[in-house]
Amino acid sequence: MIALTIAGSDSGGGAGIQADIKTFQEHGVFGTSALTALTAQNTCGVHDVMAVTAQFLGNQLRAVLEDFSVKAIKTGMLVNAALMKEVAHHVQTLQVPLVVDPVMIAKGGEHLMEDEAVETLRNVMLPLATVCTPNIPEAERLTGKKITSYADMKRAAHQLLSLGVQCVVMKGGHLHEKAATDYVFMQSGEVFALETPRIDTKQTHGTGCTFSAAVTAQLAKGKTVRQAIIEAKKYIHLAIAYPLHIGHGYGPTNHFAYRQQLGQCEVHYREY
């Protein structure tokens, strides 16, 4: 099985392309990549960003897509509107699931996407997405409305579904302090919540990338969207629950924890 990640490089190895490829590998999926940017980054912050040109991104995508039978694709840090349009140009005719993680701001507050690119992310990338995985601030930015309750989240999800996204995973951790709950809204009208205990930790660098890469790996293996999201939730929970304790800031998650069976993870599933 082969998956493709289109994202930025994190020199610290916990987020971005590095997190994606490690996650693919841990799921038994061969990872290919197209880089949108290099970041000089560690667990303490992002020190510098160098974006590639749209032409160079296009060359990487062509090289990968003309040689490999890619079964699922994810996008992470896309930087600017020109790179988003280049990605859309290459993926829009492919009949493979696309996971769009709308990466905007790093945990340390540094911008990973130009502000004005939000419109292109919404109008060009989201209509192509099988799954979109915003956290609350990203969903607020995409919809232009504040989210402080389940009702707000539902309204925002429906706004995103109306753009053509097949499934919206609202990472609602920001609303429920005691649990890490994600709310899943499907184009079919199905809604369910996935809940795991919230781990009290600072070692959350790359959680969003890792979660969306796990969804992508599962889709590449032929799992349904629902199965992929549930398995990814287990993967990210274990990666957070058994940290590596490396770096001096917000440490990375443990990409090995799931395959090495370091612990159990019960995902509490609730239908709405």
Ligand SMILES: Nc1ncnc2c1ncn2[C@@H]1O[C@H](COP(=O)(O)OP(=O)(O)O)[C@@H](O)[C@H]1O
């Ligand atoms: N402290 C935590 N304990 C358990 N799960 C968490 C914790 N923080 C985040 N998660 C889970 O990790 C996944 C990624 O979410 P999140 O950290 O909100 O993404 P992002 O990096 O985009 O902000 C979600 O499934 C979320 O529920």
Ligand SMILES: Cc1ncc(COP(=O)(O)O)c(N)n1
């Ligand atoms: C290259 C790159 N891409 C994405 C993120 C966001 O990380 P997170 O998964 O913690 O939101 C990051 N810090 N660096």
